Amino acid sequence: MLEEEQVAFFLASRLITRGNKGTLLLTVTIIALVFVNLIFLPSIIAGVVILFNQQTIDYSYGNLVIEPRENELIITKANELQQKINRIPGVVASSPRYFGGSTIVYKGKSASPLIVAIKPSDEVQVLRTHTKIESGDFLSDADRDQIVLGRTLAGREDQKVDRVASLGGAGVGKTVEVTFQNGVTRQYRVKGILYSGTSATDSNAFITRKEYEDIMGTTDAANQILVKTRTTGDEDAMRITLMQYGVQEQVWTWEDKSADFLKSIVGSFDIINFISTIVSLIIAIVIIFIVIFINTVYRRKQIGILQAIGIDRSIIIKSYIFQALFICACGTAAGCVLLLLVLQYLTASPLVFPGGPVAPVLELSLVAEAVASLFVVSLIAGYVPSWLTTREEILSAIRG
């Protein structure tokens, strides 16, 4: 270490260790709280984004979505394509789906949901909707006159509390009347109510693919084939693999399908996060600045004397910067401990969002960013007041 820095460090260490402990503790606590504030909200947002992503994979799309070739409305020979996909390395399972518009009537109340035709035994291997049956049971392959309704669609008896048009409380065992796109009307017994927490899924109705094909007069057709891959995160590579294995239909990743929705959510959170971060940093600047400023003003005479006995102002400035950095380091360390305690608590008792429990996700880059921001702030807050005080004439400073 250079001589000047050594002396500045020596001065700073003595002023801190033999200075007012109460003030030091208070400042460190404030910096710790600012640090937690800088990290906490982004980590919750990261947790929410992860929840949304996982929900999209688990209840809406799987990892990959195969859709009809361009200018075609359906995938023909869906079963053959499904078998082909299932043989591709890295694919766990796939589930063809056929869906279309419908009108469902229950006790004079009607709604027009998307009706999704699935083969339950395939579906359970790709999505986890079957684990989210709130009441009743999920469909089985042999079901013909049974229907599963999403909770939003089924609604509640008191329709005032429903946010969208619903069937007003169509429960398990009740009979609903479904009119399909081709005008065929049939009655179905409600086998189960699904609540996944994903609004798009919870607004749909589900019947078996076999039943749907009978009504629509189609065979071996699908609008979509959902694919579950062995690992999440390498969807782009898997899409290329599927193409290399001769899948000529359009292949999308779950991110492609939910891009706009996720972008709007993440975008909104980013704005909140940005504002929160800026406010936190301004608070940090103001607090560290006030503390160092009061400290330097209080020691104005001492600074003048140090200059009078030949201590260069750069040494004095550095000693105050060291003090600010030390306070910041202690505050950051205390903030880390506080944050870990908060995170531990929230992991044990997660915040419950409409989609499910959200545990905060601590990203190292975020922590590094917060630490770096606080250190820059401390550098500024340590430098400016000491620079201002040492610029003063020595005699004015000594006279206080």
Place this chain on the structure above:
Amino acid sequence: MIEGHRLSKIYGRGSVEVRALDGADITIGRGEFVGITGASGSGKSTLLHLLGLLDRPTSGNLLIDGVDVNALSEKERTAFRLNRLGYVFQDYALVPELTAEENIFLPSKVRGMTSKECTRACRDILALVGLKDRVAFLPGEMSGGEQQRVAIARALINNPALLLADEPCANLDTKNSTVILELLKKLNHDLNQTVVMVSHEEWHQRYFDRVVTLQDGKILSDGRPDVEGA
């Protein structure tokens, strides 16, 4: 050692100006113990501030050890204060968070002395001022007289060519004042240390080789002290 020619210091602007020092000529030789006296507002502290490079004269020339100190930059003046001057303040001006030893070795640490050298020099100088048992004491744990002796030790640590003392006994009782004056006299005598001290106490004059008396910013008299009167 010191050659001050037509030194003036004017405070204020325009019609409201105060001539704290008004064309003072002063010469001080090496090894002298000079007392600067005068009534309040006579300009004695202003003169010491100029000699201590804590302030710049409005006009006039000042040579210390052959260096035209007015021509020095702020950084050079700081280095000059560190290496060639020792300054003792009226109210001791010690850093309250540093022990006696730390207060003393701070200037030598800035000069680049190693910790070992600093400690040795410190112990020697504390012994010289009679405080070797106060090494680890904080200023708040020492009496006024002891604090002032630490301040003198701090001023001496870098072997300055010139020791300046601004009413070092102002806050001390007669007993402690005597200790300080005798210490300064001893340093002057034993180490041939040039000492310039501001004082308004007549009885202090018996310690000075020479007394410069100021009045209204001008030198009223300059000569041997009136020991009989003191």
